[in-house]
Amino acid sequence: MEFQVTVLGANSAIPAHGRNQTSQLVNIGNNFLLIDCGEATQIQLRKFKLKFSRIDFIFISHLHGDHYFGLMGLISSFHLNKRSRLLTIFGPNGLDEIITVQLKHSNTRLNFPLRFVPTKPEAKHLILEEKNFRVFSFPLKHRLPCTGFLIQEKPGLLNLIKEKLQETRVPIEAINSLRAGKDVLDEEGNVRFAVKDYTHPPKAPRSYAFCSDTVFDPELVPYIKGVNLLYHEATFGKDETQRAADTLHSTAEQAGQIASMAHVGKLLLGHFSTRYLHLDPILEEARTVFPESYLSEEGVTYAVE
């Protein structure tokens, strides 16, 4: 199953140096999820030739404009392109009013149903469960109510050990049980075919966590423990550690520390301050703490693996 993240915007509050405001497109098994939607997100989607009509879920972390100013433009384009499918938006209370006021003044009745689900920033919550994946929101500490998002693959069907099946002539119904991870019992309730004998050990389900915006906060480690890929904001370098604390942002080094504490696979840095034209020092800082750190680059797709 495909599981990948395409970065659409990697800058912080002000678009600059050719970098845009926060947005990411997640493809998990051909389900398309948009996380945050800074200004010009729809323009980025077009630029990178991503089929944005297939986005069914949008997740907004918080109501600083650089995380949602592109949302109305995207909704408007869905409408003008005659979308009819449901669009679900998860975000903080207030986002619904921002949308509603603008639809009212443009006298727009959308062609498609729009469902708004308010996020609750006090604790971790399961907010979406689909066939192949789940999405959780969890609290981040920032100047406004803010949540991160955790996208988890669900365990799939098990892979069968073909040689064993041929040896034993396992019936079709039993094979389906084994793939689903259920032992097959005989009439007396004893195990006839055991999952462990006929299937390869399951692959660990993959997961991706998005943490932006947040101050350095070890309390978020339990929410993101062991994810394959972590996106963590790194607005500043350590030259601006005090400023990061004052504005409830993180430095690249702090992002590396969180990645290290949470034993994640890879760390993707982003939400870079406009003061940094060149980002190599930011990357170096994170790598001194957590070697598997990478800079987010717009238009680049990162595998969750």
Add this chain to the structure above:
Amino acid sequence: MEFQVTVLGANSAIPAHGRNQTSQLVNIGNNFLLIDCGEATQIQLRKFKLKFSRIDFIFISHLHGDHYFGLMGLISSFHLNKRSRLLTIFGPNGLDEIITVQLKHSNTRLNFPLRFVPTKPEAKHLILEEKNFRVFSFPLKHRLPCTGFLIQEKPGLLNLIKEKLQETRVPIEAINSLRAGKDVLDEEGNVRFAVKDYTHPPKAPRSYAFCSDTVFDPELVPYIKGVNLLYHEATFGKDETQRAADTLHSTAEQAGQIASMAHVGKLLLGHFSTRYLHLDPILEEARTVFPESYLSEEGVTYAVE
């Protein structure tokens, strides 16, 4: 005095083909006026290296999103860049609520004073009078309350005929009067130095009119009569005349007709529908009616002369 218009966005509702939503920067004697502010306007301003901190006046024609979705991003960047100067926004009732709701939910208290002046779409109104220019709004017929804008240079000081001054030894105070267009009288009230004898005839004050969005509407001709440069929407080609009428937009041919009826100097076409990748047929259509027609190109500056 400089008087020029830089096009930032020339497409209609959906950004496409590398074309952005409506916005224009007018420079009149180093006063910077922004007309409409579609999504990504601030990105366009940076791309074309225009000093957008010097914009003091923003004019919004109507509340379809492609004419204002970039406004909050621009306001937010002014705030983050520590602007302190007054910003005045002219636009339809409701735009104030759209701004206020978003400032409220992002818990933002702007660093600079923001004055909102509602436009009145029923008739022509003088909405701004500065030292060197005036701005009028006037009604356009569209699906929402909508106004065009007319920017008029004020008559400047007259140019003196130097040879005449030298012949007659005109005193300094008298020269100032003559430049301002006032005859100089002697003690008995007779004309001592007549403006017509000492100055070149005044240049006609220049003017620019912006008309978007609007259906084909000869009633707007009196508002834009004789302007040096007219921007008129040309959303469609004549293949879509019925659609233009239904959606209260204009075809390129109709834009040419308005330009012709109003005896303008040049016509700038814009607000092109996404259905047109190539715009040459649009241009040809307008030119059959009004030869001095031009396509708006983003990043290009058009002199008002």
